[in-house]
Every structure is written in C-alpha cells, then in structure tokens.
Amino acid sequence: MTNIPVTATDDALLQAPLALLDSRFAQRVVTLPSGAQVAIRECGVPVSKPSAVLLHGIGSGAASWLQAALAAGEQAHVVAWDAPGYGLSTPLAGDAPADTDYAARLHELLLALGITRCVLVGHSLGALMACAYARGPGATRVARLVLISPAGGYGAPGRAAVAERVRSERREALRTLGVAGLAERSAERLLSTAAGAQARAWVRWNSARLQPAGYLQAVELLCASDLARSPGLAMPVEVYCGDADVVTPPEACRNWAEFFGAEFHLIERAGHAVPVEQPEAAARIITRAVEQANGVRQHG
Numbered sequence: 001m002t003n004i005p006v007t008a009t010d011d012a013l014l015q016a017p018l019a020l021l022d023s024r025f026a027q028r029v030v031t032l033p034s035g036a037q038v039a040i041r042e043c044g045v046p047v048s049k050p051s052a053v054l055l056h057g058i059g060s061g062a063a064s065w066l067q068a069a070l071a072a073g074e075q076a077h078v079v080a081w082d083a084p085g086y087g088l089s090t091p092l093a094g095d096a097p098a099d100t101d102y103a104a105r106l107h108e109l110l111l112a113l114g115i116t117r118c119v120l121v122g123h124s125l126g127a128l129m130a131c132a133y134a135r136g137p138g139a140t141r142v143a144r145l146v147l148i149s150p151a152g153g154y155g156a157p158g159r160a161a162v163a164e165r166v167r168s169e170r171r172e173a174l175r176t177l178g179v180a181g182l183a184e185r186s187a188e189r190l191l192s193t194a195a196g197a198q199a200r201a202w203v204r205w206n207s208a209r210l211q212p213a214g215y216l217q218a219v220e221l222l223c224a225s226d227l228a229r230s231p232g233l234a235m236p237v238e239v240y241c242g243d244a245d246v247v248t249p250p251e252a253c254r255n256w257a258e259f260f261g262a263e264f265h266l267i268e269r270a271g272h273a274v275p276v277e278q279p280e281a282a283a284r285i286i287t288r289a290v291e292q293a294n295g296v297r298q299h300g
Helices: 008-024 062-072 099-113 125-135 160-190 197-207 212-224 250-260 279-293
Strands: 027-031 037-044 051-055 077-081 118-123 142-148 237-242 263-267
Touching (some): 008 062, 008 197, 037 099, 051 099, 051 125, 051 279, 062 077, 062 197, 077 099, 099 125, 099 212, 118 279, 125 142, 125 212, 160 197, 160 212, 237 250, 237 279, 250 263
Parallel strands (some): 051 118
Antiparallel strands (some): 027 037, 037 077
C-alpha cells in the first residue's frame, strides 16, 4: 500500500481507497526530454481517443480523481497528473511561474505520452492551467474543455490589492499551520455539510501530500492569472459547479460559462471538491465529454 502517513482517525476510512489507488490507479513517473519529471496516474482503455486528461486543484493531487477516473476509465483512457511542484513532479523554474509555464509542461507530458487529442478537464486551479493550454499549445489538440468549479484567478486589472491579500493569507496559513494544518481544515471548506466521513478523510489525505514549494508556486499562479485571458477558445467548453460550493460559488461559475459561451450545469449535493464528493457525477461528465468529442449522439 502507498506509504503515506495518515491519522489514526482516518486510517480505517482510507484503507479501501488506498488499496484501489495502488491496484487500479497506480502512480508512475514520466521523465521528459527536458529532464523534468511528472508523476501521473492512469487507467482505462489505452487505445481510446481522445484521452481524458485531468488537472487537479491547488490543495489536491492526481489521486483526488480516483473514483471518478476509475468509473470514466470503463469507457476511456484517463490520465491525471500531479502538477509541477506536487508529489514527485519537478517544480517549474522561479518562484512565480505563469500559467503558460504550466501549459508548456503539460504539453511536454502529452507529447511524451503520445496523446495527440484529448478532453481536458480542469478542476479549480486546474482550470487556469487548462485554459492556458487550450489557448496555447493545445489549441489544436484539445477536443473539448471541461471546467469544474473553475478558479478565476486574481490577475485581472484592478485586482492587485485582492491578489496581495490572498497571497499574504495563504503564505501565512502555510507558515503557521504547516501542510498538516492546512490538510486538517481542508475538508470543512472544500466539501458540503452533507459529505460523508470517507470523503472528508480522502480530501485530508490528498491535501497532506502538498509540497510547500510547489504549493507556493501555485499560489502565485492563482494570484497572477486570470481566466478571462482565454476568450474565444477554439473548442467547445463546459462549466460545472457544486450547488453547495463556497469557494467558487455557482453564480461565479455561471458567469464564467456565459463568458465562454459554454454549457453550465449544477451538481447536486456537492461542495467545491466535486470529484471527491460526487465522483459518479464527475465520471459522467468526463465520459459524456469524450463521447461528444467522438461525435456520439447524446440522448435524454
């Protein structure tokens, strides 16, 4: 079983998902031509096209997609990465890499994996990375873009003061609480009040694996990036949000859907961490997007 420490309280709740993680969604490390490494997890049908590529949020990692990926993997090839600076993935250069730097690393990874066409799914901060890729090197490779509870970023003109406040608050929280403290409080903010004990334990487990340097780079990305820098994308876009999301609330996500001219759907009984709290719904979203990218007619 994966050798990651867990609290005594969560240990029993985590036995089943950790066993699944190691047996059906195991990690492997891809060494890129640049020398950088990216840790990924994959499952599903290896010959299916397009692949579904999953990008996690700021307090999470590839493993957070476990249940959703396994369900979607029954019909598609699914790949989830640990973003640069997360897990065993090599951080990007500098203290404040841009969204285009994350997009370049993603492009290098997909080239190494031989993925020429994908449905790109970005959750929370992953939406900023996904949009940077879709408007840049992935413009002809992303068949469909799915944004789940997208973070808008704080890099828009006139938001410098807000960005500085967010940067200071997150840095101070990491300094005073440490990774363990951030993980302990993560479930209360990322899940709805109806979430079960196992979902809460799984959110804490994923957050507890944060690497401080990579997390601080991601904070800089959040503060400097702006989802509105990606207008007029070349591919269809879909936007989803949990109906109990307090991090990226439904109205904010609806506004982003209008910005992109995208479909918008609420996911019932879900907070911000939709892939953890409602993995079946997340899997249906992924599978449906892959089918639509392949021209499969939808019913109902």
